[in-house]
Structure formats: C-alpha cells, structure tokens
Amino acid sequence: MISMKIGQIARYSRCAKKAVKVAVVGAAGGIGQPLSLLLKMSPMISTLALHDLQDIKGVVADLSHICTGTRVQAFVGAKELQCALEDAAIVVVPAGLPRKPGMNRADLLTVNGDVAVEVAKTIAFVCPKALMAFITNPINTIIPIVAQILKERNVFDPNRLFGVTTLDVVRARTFVAEALCIDPRTVQIPVIGGHAGITILPLLSQCLPKYTVTGAERDKLVKRIQDAGNEVVEAKAGAGSATLSMAFAAAKFVDCLLRAINGEENVIACSYVQSKVTEAEFFATPILLGPGGIYKNLGLPQLDEQEKKAVETLVKQLQQDIAEGAKFLCK
Ligand SMILES: NC(=O)C1=CN([C@@H]2O[C@H](COP(=O)(O)OP(=O)(O)OC[C@H]3O[C@@H](n4cnc5c(N)ncnc54)[C@H](O)[C@@H]3O)[C@@H](O)[C@H]2O)C=CC1
Ligand SMILES: O=C([O-])CC(=O)C(=O)O
Numbered sequence: 001m002i003s004m005k006i007g008q009i010a011r012y013s014r015c016a017k018k019a020v021k022v023a024v025v026g027a028a029g030g031i032g033q034p035l036s037l038l039l040k041m042s043p044m045i046s047t048l049a050l051h052d053l054q055d056i057k058g059v060v061a062d063l064s065h066i067c068t069g070t071r072v073q074a075f076v077g078a079k080e081l082q083c084a085l086e087d088a089a090i091v092v093v094p095a096g097l098p099r100k101p102g103m104n105r106a107d108l109l110t111v112n113g114d115v116a117v118e119v120a121k122t123i124a125f126v127c128p129k130a131l132m133a134f135i136t137n138p139i140n141t142i143i144p145i146v147a148q149i150l151k152e153r154n155v156f157d158p159n160r161l162f163g164v165t166t167l168d169v170v171r172a173r174t175f176v177a178e179a180l181c182i183d184p185r186t187v188q189i190p191v192i193g194g195h196a197g198i199t200i201l202p203l204l205s206q207c208l209p210k211y212t213v214t215g216a217e218r219d220k221l222v223k224r225i226q227d228a229g230n231e232v233v234e235a236k237a238g239a240g241s242a243t244l245s246m247a248f249a250a251a252k253f254v255d256c257l258l259r260a261i262n263g264e265e266n267v268i269a270c271s272y273v274q275s276k277v278t279e280a281e282f283f284a285t286p287i288l289l290g291p292g293g294i295y296k297n298l299g300l301p302q303l304d305e306q307e308k309k310a311v312e313t314l315v316k317q318l319q320q321d322i323a324e325g326a327k328f329l330c331k
C-alpha cells in the first residue's frame with residue numbers, strides 16, 4: 001500500500017515537464033508557513049528554498065517529512081538570502097509586517113518599504129530573471145518601489161514583476177457564490193485596479209455565471225470585497241491579517257506562473273503590474289502568462305457605466321499610492 005503511494009508520487013512528480021526552484025522570503029510567517037505547505041505539494045517545484053529572518057529550521061524539518069518530490073531547504077537571516085535566491089525561477093515574498101485593527105495598509109510602508117528594498121536589491125543581484133511575486137503590503141506602493149530598485153540596477157523586466165492580488169479574486173468568487181448559492185469554483189470574475197480600499201474593483205458586470213445585481217445590493221457586495229481585509233484584521237483582533245486565505249491565493253497564483261513556465265497555454269490571472277492600460281503606471285488587469293512572465297496584458301475588460309466611473313476615481317488614488325513609492329525612496 002505504502003510503496004504504491006510512493007510510486008504514485010514519483011509518477012506525479014515526473015508529470016511536470018520542467019520542475020523549478022521556488023524561493024519564499026518570509027516563509028516562517030503567518031502566510032509563509034501555509035504557503036510553503038501548499039507549494040510543497042506542487043509537482044512543478046523541484047526545490048523550495050525557505051528564507052526568513054527568524055529561525056525556520058523547524059518549519060523545514062517538519063515540511064521535509066511530507067512525501068512529495070519537492071526538496072525543502074532552510075535559509076536564516078539576512079546573510080543567507082543570497083543563497084536562498086540562487087537559481088530561483090520564482091521568488092514569492094510574504095515578508096513584512098501585517099496590519100493591526102485601526103491601521104490601513106499604507107501605515108505599513110515605513111517598515112515594509114525597507115523590507116521590499118532589501119529583498120529587491122538581493123533579487124537584482126542574484127536572480128534578476130526570476131519571476132517575482134510580492135505579497136507584502138501596501139502592494140500599491142511596494143511594487144513601484146521594487147520596480148525602481150530593479151531599474152536603478154538595469155535589471156528591470158516589467159514582464160517579471162507581479163503584485164499578488166489573487167486574494168481579491170478569491171474573495172469576489174466566494175461572496176458572489178454565496179449570493180447565488182452556487183459553488184465558488186464555478187464563478188469567474190475579474191478584479192482590477194490595486195489592492196486597498198476603492199482601488200480594488202471587482203467587475204460584477206463581467207461575472208460568469210451572469211449575476212445581475214443593482215443598486216444598494218450591488219454597492220454592498222463591492223464594498224464587502226473591498227473591505228474584506230478589514231473583516232479579517234478585526235476578527236483577528238490584533239493577531240494579524242489574512243494568512244490562510246492569502247496562502248491559498250498565493251499558491252494559486254504561483255501555480256499559474258508554474259503552469260506558464262511549463263508551456264501551458266491560456267493561463268490567465270489578474271495581477272498588479274507595470275501597465276499602460278490606464279494613466280496609473282501600475283494597475284491590475286487580467287494577464288496572459290507565458291514562460292517569461294507576462295505574455296500579454298489583456299487590458300481592461302468591458303465595463304458598465306458604474307465601473308467606468310469607479311475606474312476614473314481609483315486611478316487617481318492609485319497614482320497617489322504610486323507616488324508614495326518615489327517619496328519613500330527619496331527619504
Ligand atoms: N497581497 C495581499 O493580498 C496580502 C498581503 N498581506 C501582507 O503580507 C505580509 C506578511 O503577512 P503575515 O505573513 O501575516 O506576517 P507575519 O508577521 O506573520 O510574517 C512575516 C514574516 O516575514 C519575516 N520577515 C520580515 N522581514 C523580513 C526580511 N527582511 N527578510 C525575510 N523575512 C522577513 C518575519 O520574520 C515573519 O516571519 C504583510 O505585509 C501583510 O500585510 C497579507 C494578506 C494579503
Ligand atoms: O488587510 C490586510 O492588511 C491584509 C490584506 O491585504 C488582505 O487581507 O487583503
């Protein structure tokens with residue numbers, strides 16, 4: 001029985017044409033641990049390099065007993081970040097402080113801006129060709145900061161830098177499914193813009209299956225999706241923000257990157273990237289992924305009148321959030 005299962009795992013591991021190294025920076029944290037568990041189950045990952053400032057050896061010992069083909073390695077402290085990132089095809093970054101009740105995501109910039117700068121500098125030096133998926137908040141400002149650090153080192157490839165906004169899509173699918181009394185896995189809905197408050201714009205007009213909701217009911221649903229992060233922060237009452245749902249969302253996004261690296265076609269995911277779609281220099285839209293990251297930005301989906309107005313307003317907010325990145329780097 002046991003040997004049959006091992007055989008099955010070995011066959012499963014061989015399914016991926018190309019299994020690659022993935023590094024997780026901030027892997028000991030609330031998101032990092034469950035995310036690492038989910039990634040350990042991917043046959044498309046040959047090595048999982050787990051890095052944190054905190055000791056992560058216990059987490060790695062624990063994960064290493066799971067009978068999948070992915071090798072897990074521990075890297076502890078700033079000095080070991082370089083080794084962790086060597087030859088990584090994908091770097092996922094959930095490093096940094098989470099919110100407490102009463103804070104907004106922008107309040108995290110002072111601390112998390114420094115974290116992102118340090119990580120970006122090391123990526124620029126060690127693995128600038130990796131696909132980079134940043135989770136660290138405030139996403140709207142962190143991604144422009146990382147882009148600037150990479151630009152200053154002449155290694156910026158806009159196709160390879162992603163702000164992870166998948167949790168907004170995950171929530172939109174769940175809440176719409178609740179309203180329709182259907183399985184959330186059958187719901188498709190793009191979420192565009194950014195990842196804070198009104199910059200999160202779920203496009204209910206594009207929802208599949210069709211969900212015709214109007215007036216106050218629609219406004220309430222949009223607001224619930226926009227404020228879902230607060231819902232978790234308040235429920236956790238000082239113990240942090242979304243971790244398990246975020247780990248699920250990040251694992252889904254990394255899976256999309258891995259499938260694209262493996263040559264799968266038609267892999268599409270919403271993500272916050274450098275963009276020419278609106279006047280905001282960074283903007284989340286559906287992205288067609290390929291082995292080199294963004295294959296094609298699919299741009300703005302069709303919008304109804306209410307969504308067009310919401311985009312106009314959110315672009316202004318995003319421009320301010322993006323400008324905060326430049327201010328941060330000037331300090
Ligand atoms: N993009 C999104 O949708 C979401 C983003 N987040 C953000 O993700 C981040 C992490 O959240 P949690 O895991 O809950 O926090 P956490 O505090 O539980 O874990 C963060 C981990 O990062 C580590 N860390 C800090 N600085 C580091 C550095 N320079 N190098 C390596 N590791 C470092 C810490 O030691 C800690 O283990 C927060 O900024 C949070 O706001 C959270 C939920 C959703
Ligand atoms: O709300 C937070 O601070 C964490 C987050 O980004 C989310 O849950 O969407």
